[in-house]
Amino acid sequence: MIDLIILIALLALGYGFGQYAEKKHYTSIRKRELILRSVPVVASKIPPQGKPNYDSQLVSGSVVISVDYFKRFVAGLRGLFGGRITSYETLLDRARREAILRVKREAKDLGAEIVFNIKLETASIHKGRGNGIGSVEVLAYGTALIPN
Amino acid sequence: MEYSNPKIPEGINTSKTNPLKEFAVLTAGVIFIAIAALIILVVLVDFFADKIPFDWEKEIPIERVLGNKEKSLLPDYINTLSQKIISNMQLPDDMDITVHYVNDDTVNAFATLGGNIVIYRGLLEKLSYEDELAAVIAHEIAHIKYRHPILGASHGLAVGLVLSIISSSSDDVISGLLGNTSMITVMKFSRNYEYQADKEAIELLVKLYGHAGGALGLFDIFKAGDSASKPVEFLNTHPLTENRILQVNSIITEKQLNNKLEMKVFPEEFVSWLSVEKK
Numbered sequence: 001m002i003d004l005i006i007l008i009a010l011l012a013l014g015y016g017f018g019q020y021a022e023k024k025h026y027t028s029i030r031k032r033e034l035i036l037r038s039v040p041v042v043a044s045k046i047p048p049q050g051k052p053n054y055d056s057q058l059v060s061g062s063v064v065i066s067v068d069y070f071k072r073f074v075a076g077l078r079g080l081f082g083g084r085i086t087s088y089e090t091l092l093d094r095a096r097r098e099a100i101l102r103v104k105r106e107a108k109d110l111g112a113e114i115v116f117n118i119k120l121e122t123a124s125i126h127k128g129r130g131n132g133i134g135s136v137e138v139l140a141y142g143t144a145l146i147p148n
Numbered sequence: 149m150e151y152s153n154p155k156i157p158e159g160i161n162t163s164k165t166n167p168l169k170e171f172a173v174l175t176a177g178v179i180f181i182a183i184a185a186l187i188i189l190v191v192l193v194d195f196f197a198d199k200i201p202f203d204w205e206k207e208i209p210i211e212r213v214l215g216n217k218e219k220s221l222l223p224d225y226i227n228t229l230s231q232k233i234i235s236n237m238q239l240p241d242d243m244d245i246t247v248h249y250v251n252d253d254t255v256n257a258f259a260t261l262g263g264n265i266v267i268y269r270g271l272l273e274k275l276s277y278e279d280e281l282a283a284v285i286a287h288e289i290a291h292i293k294y295r296h297p298i299l300g301a302s303h304g305l306a307v308g309l310v311l312s313i314i315s316s317s318s319d320d321v322i323s324g325l326l327g328n329t330s331m332i333t334v335m336k337f338s339r340n341y342e343y344q345a346d347k348e349a350i351e352l353l354v355k356l357y358g359h360a361g362g363a364l365g366l367f368d369i370f371k372a373g374d375s376a377s378k379p380v381e382f383l384n385t386h387p388l389t390e391n392r393i394l395q396v397n398s399i400i401t402e403k404q405l406n407n408k409l410e411m412k413v414f415p416e417e418f419v420s421w422l423s424v425e426k427k
Binding site: 070 | 155163167
């Protein structure tokens, strides 16, 4: 019985803190996305034409985020039935956007006009611990063009 | 090619479903499947477990079923009484009962696999009459007669099987959640065993002494020993003493038993043996 109470307490705690952290993060992401819109990030491998007088430099941003206990539990249940693991979707969405924001931040600090050839890589951080840790790392990197 | 920098729309990569709703649906699904699997298994186990030959039970080494409890010599008096009870309970021919005595303060007696019954000194001390001791022994023998130890062990195995299947394919916490749910179903079975054994013990008492006073006396002792806080029957392996008393009374009314409460006292030598044992 005590196990059940502990479980419910952990779930409630995970849900409360998780939802709060997520909401706060999204607010911050939207705010910074608006600020950094002046630095476009494009996936094209070819640098924009007609801009010979630019220096290029690698810019990167990486972020590690974990889901809360509650969402991990829901994802575990999902593992039995199959289907969209909706509880992990926001985790990855936040991680990707945050990583790109960090790229943009770095580019802006360098005085770059645009970042091209942006790449995203995702790694899960649970090696050897099964479902114990629901964390991901998202790394974004690209080439910043800085006018000289 | 013209490059534009539009604002990216929100909510493309995430779904709007409330995680609480998903949680509720999934948890209900898991519990439903687990209970369905459990019921099917338990029905199968119920059907087959008492068809396991009693000889197979007897082959289990006694240390495996009793652990390392220090068994003392059973006094002749209890042995003679047990034999008298056994011969009056219409046990199958191949079923033989071994009564063990443990010199320990625990107020308990139990029946286990292989026809073994254990009585603790702590319980003997609480008893005042032979009728009550006979009720205890008959109750435990009834468990063996109806193969409750093997049924219980098989139920435990079935529950363990279902749990291990589920826990191996999911998180540990889920099995914790299910463990609690399924234990409650198992306890219900176990309470039915107690009622069945009580009923059998009353029949034996009537046969030997002409009334069921021993059972009532025994439950009065249990009632006095029950903790002050009112236990919830649904969370226990044993029924509430009050409900057991209700059953005894209903059997007494139903069979119109002669309810004179003249009970047989313990012989002198048993009382002195018990007081020596305690030291």
